Amino acid sequence: MKVLKSINNNVVSCLDENGQEVIAMGRGLGFALRSGDELDETKVEKLFRMQTPDEARRLTDLFSTLPSQQIELCSRIVDRATQDLGRRLCPSVYLTLTDHICFAIERLRQGTVFQNTLLAEVRTFYPREYALGKYGLELLWQELGIRFPDDEAANIALHLVNAEYENSIQDTLRITQTLHDVLTSLAGWPRLNLDQESGFYDEFTVHLKFLVFRAFSGQKQTQKDPRFVEAVRQCYPEEFHCAQQIVEGLGSRSGTRLPPEEEAYLAASLHRTCRKV
Amino acid sequence: MKVLKSINNNVVSCLDENGQEVIAMGRGLGFALRSGDELDETKVEKLFRMQTPDEARRLTDLFSTLPSQQIELCSRIVDRATQDLGRRLCPSVYLTLTDHICFAIERLRQGTVFQNTLLAEVRTFYPREYALGKYGLELLWQELGIRFPDDEAANIALHLVNAEYENSIQDTLRITQTLHDVLTSLAGWPRLNLDQESGFYDEFTVHLKFLVFRAFSGQKQTQKDPRFVEAVRQCYPEEFHCAQQIVEGLGSRSGTRLPPEEEAYLAASLHRTCRKV
Structure with missing residues (x-):
C-alpha cells in the first residue's frame, strides 16, 4: 500500500489496492515515512477501513490529535x-x-x-x-x-x-428513551399491575425491546390476522386498550404505525405479566 | 481469623468469626503459617465462602492439588x-x-x-x-x-x-439439549416453516428459552384463560397442535406440565415466526 500521509509514529493514512483510503496502525509504523512511500505491511497491527472518504478524513483528524x-x-x-x-x-x-x-x-x-x-x-x-x-x-x-x-x-x-x-446515536437515544417512557407509562397504567417480580417480566421486556425496534426500523409488516386481533380484544379488553395506546404512541414517535396484530400480541404478553387485582 | 491449615504458600483454610470454614487466597499468605495462627488479613486478596462444609473441603482439596x-x-x-x-x-x-x-x-x-x-x-x-x-x-x-x-x-x-x-450441570445440559431438540423438531414440522430470517425469529428463540426454563423450574402456574386458549386454537389450529406437542414433550422431560395458556401463547409466537406457504 502507498502512503498518503504519516499521521504520527504509529498511524499512517494510505491507499489500498482499490485506491481507497485506509488508516493503518502499528508501533513505529509511521516513522520517517513520506507520502508515496511503500508501507511496511508486516508492521501493521490494525487497519481501519471507513465507508466514506469523509469518515476516513475524520478518523485521520481524530488520530492525529488524540493520545x-x-x-x-x-x-x-x-x-x-x-x-x-x-x-x-x-x-x-x-x-x-x-x-x-x-x-x-x-x-x-x-x-x-x-x-x-x-x-x-x-x-x-x-x-x-x-x-x-x-x-x-x-x-x-x-x-x-x-x-x-x-x-x-x-x-x-x-x-x-x-x-x-x-442507527444514528439520535435514533438509539430515541429508541431507548421510548422504552423508558413506555415502561413508565405502563407502571402507572390504571387497573393494570405490571409485576416486576412476575416470572414473565424479563420476557416481557425483551418483547418490548423487539417491538420498539420494529417500529423504528420502518419496515413494512404484512401480518393479517383480524380474527386473532378480535379474539384478544374480547379476551383482554383492558390490556388491548393499553397496547393500542402504546402502539399508537410508538407510531407517532417513529413514523411507522405497526399493524393491529402487534397490539394483540402485546396485549397477550401484558396479560401474562400483570398481577391480577 | 484463625488458620485451620495452610494449603500452600498462597492458599489458607481458616475459620471465620462464625466458626465456618473459609478459604483465603493471597500472595505469600500461607508462608510459615501453622494451624491456630492468626491470619494476616491484609494479605488476603480473595475469600471463598462455600455453602456447605463438604464444598469447603472439596475446594481445599482442589486448591491443594492444582496450579x-x-x-x-x-x-x-x-x-x-x-x-x-x-x-x-x-x-x-x-x-x-x-x-x-x-x-x-x-x-x-x-x-x-x-x-x-x-x-x-x-x-x-x-x-x-x-x-x-x-x-x-x-x-x-x-x-x-x-x-x-x-x-x-x-x-x-x-x-x-x-x-x-x-441448577446442577445435569439440569443445564438437559435444558439446553431440550432447546436443541425443540428447534430441530420445529425445523422439520410439516406445514410450518419456521423462518430463521424472520424479523421475529430472535424474539421467538428468547420466548422458547423462557418457556423451557419455566418447565424445568417446576413452579406451579396459575394462569386460567380458557377463552384465550380456545380463540388461539381456532385461529391457528396448525400452530396450536404443534405447540401442544412441544409443551407435552417438555412435560415428560421436566416432570412439569405447563398450562394450556402456554400452548396458546407459544402457538401465537410460532405463527408470527413461520413463513406462510
Missing part, C-alpha cells in the same frame, strides 16, 4: 464487542466511540461528569452491550488509571448498539 | 461473570468451574479435545455467558499460552448458567 494509548484502548473495546456480539459492527464505530471516550476523559479531567438518565434502561435492554461498556471501564481503569461511573458504561453501550443496528 | 495460576485465572472468570451478568452466582461455581477448566487443560495436554454438541444452542440461548466463555479462552491464551476451541467457551458458559439458576 495513541486512548485510541488503541478504544479499538480494543470495539474488537472485543465484535467478537462477543457475534455480528458485524458498522466500521464508523471506531470513529464515534474513540471520539466519545477521548472527550469523556477530557471532561472528567476538567471535573465534569454527565449522568446517563437511561442507565437503568441500557442495563435492562442491552445487557450484552452494557457488559462490554463495563469491560471498557475496566480497561480505562487498569491501563490509564481513569475511573468512570457506570453511566459511562451505558454511554459506551449505546455507541455499540448504534453500530450493531446502523 | 495456583490456573485457580487464580478461574476465579477471575467468575468475578467478571458476577459483574457482567449483574446477578448473584452460586458460590460453588468456583469449585465446579476450576475443577472443569483444570481438567480440560490436562486433557488438552494429553491431546484429547471434546466437542460440545450444544455449541450452537449455547451461542443462541446464552449469549452473555458464551461471551464470558470467550473471555475465559482469551485469558487462557494470554496468560497460560493455552488455545482452546470455541467448544470450551460453551462449556464455561454452561457452568455459569448453572451458577445463575442454581
Whole structure:
C-alpha cells in the first residue's frame, strides 16, 4: 500500500489496492515515512477501513490529535464487542466511540461528569452491550488509571448498539428513551399491575425491546390476522386498550404505525405479566 | 481469623468469626503459617465462602492439588461473570468451574479435545455467558499460552448458567439439549416453516428459552384463560397442535406440565415466526 500521509509514529493514512483510503496502525509504523512511500505491511497491527472518504478524513483528524494509548484502548473495546456480539459492527464505530471516550476523559479531567438518565434502561435492554461498556471501564481503569461511573458504561453501550443496528446515536437515544417512557407509562397504567417480580417480566421486556425496534426500523409488516386481533380484544379488553395506546404512541414517535396484530400480541404478553387485582 | 491449615504458600483454610470454614487466597499468605495462627488479613486478596462444609473441603482439596495460576485465572472468570451478568452466582461455581477448566487443560495436554454438541444452542440461548466463555479462552491464551476451541467457551458458559439458576450441570445440559431438540423438531414440522430470517425469529428463540426454563423450574402456574386458549386454537389450529406437542414433550422431560395458556401463547409466537406457504 502507498502512503498518503504519516499521521504520527504509529498511524499512517494510505491507499489500498482499490485506491481507497485506509488508516493503518502499528508501533513505529509511521516513522520517517513520506507520502508515496511503500508501507511496511508486516508492521501493521490494525487497519481501519471507513465507508466514506469523509469518515476516513475524520478518523485521520481524530488520530492525529488524540493520545495513541486512548485510541488503541478504544479499538480494543470495539474488537472485543465484535467478537462477543457475534455480528458485524458498522466500521464508523471506531470513529464515534474513540471520539466519545477521548472527550469523556477530557471532561472528567476538567471535573465534569454527565449522568446517563437511561442507565437503568441500557442495563435492562442491552445487557450484552452494557457488559462490554463495563469491560471498557475496566480497561480505562487498569491501563490509564481513569475511573468512570457506570453511566459511562451505558454511554459506551449505546455507541455499540448504534453500530450493531446502523442507527444514528439520535435514533438509539430515541429508541431507548421510548422504552423508558413506555415502561413508565405502563407502571402507572390504571387497573393494570405490571409485576416486576412476575416470572414473565424479563420476557416481557425483551418483547418490548423487539417491538420498539420494529417500529423504528420502518419496515413494512404484512401480518393479517383480524380474527386473532378480535379474539384478544374480547379476551383482554383492558390490556388491548393499553397496547393500542402504546402502539399508537410508538407510531407517532417513529413514523411507522405497526399493524393491529402487534397490539394483540402485546396485549397477550401484558396479560401474562400483570398481577391480577 | 484463625488458620485451620495452610494449603500452600498462597492458599489458607481458616475459620471465620462464625466458626465456618473459609478459604483465603493471597500472595505469600500461607508462608510459615501453622494451624491456630492468626491470619494476616491484609494479605488476603480473595475469600471463598462455600455453602456447605463438604464444598469447603472439596475446594481445599482442589486448591491443594492444582496450579495456583490456573485457580487464580478461574476465579477471575467468575468475578467478571458476577459483574457482567449483574446477578448473584452460586458460590460453588468456583469449585465446579476450576475443577472443569483444570481438567480440560490436562486433557488438552494429553491431546484429547471434546466437542460440545450444544455449541450452537449455547451461542443462541446464552449469549452473555458464551461471551464470558470467550473471555475465559482469551485469558487462557494470554496468560497460560493455552488455545482452546470455541467448544470450551460453551462449556464455561454452561457452568455459569448453572451458577445463575442454581441448577446442577445435569439440569443445564438437559435444558439446553431440550432447546436443541425443540428447534430441530420445529425445523422439520410439516406445514410450518419456521423462518430463521424472520424479523421475529430472535424474539421467538428468547420466548422458547423462557418457556423451557419455566418447565424445568417446576413452579406451579396459575394462569386460567380458557377463552384465550380456545380463540388461539381456532385461529391457528396448525400452530396450536404443534405447540401442544412441544409443551407435552417438555412435560415428560421436566416432570412439569405447563398450562394450556402456554400452548396458546407459544402457538401465537410460532405463527408470527413461520413463513406462510
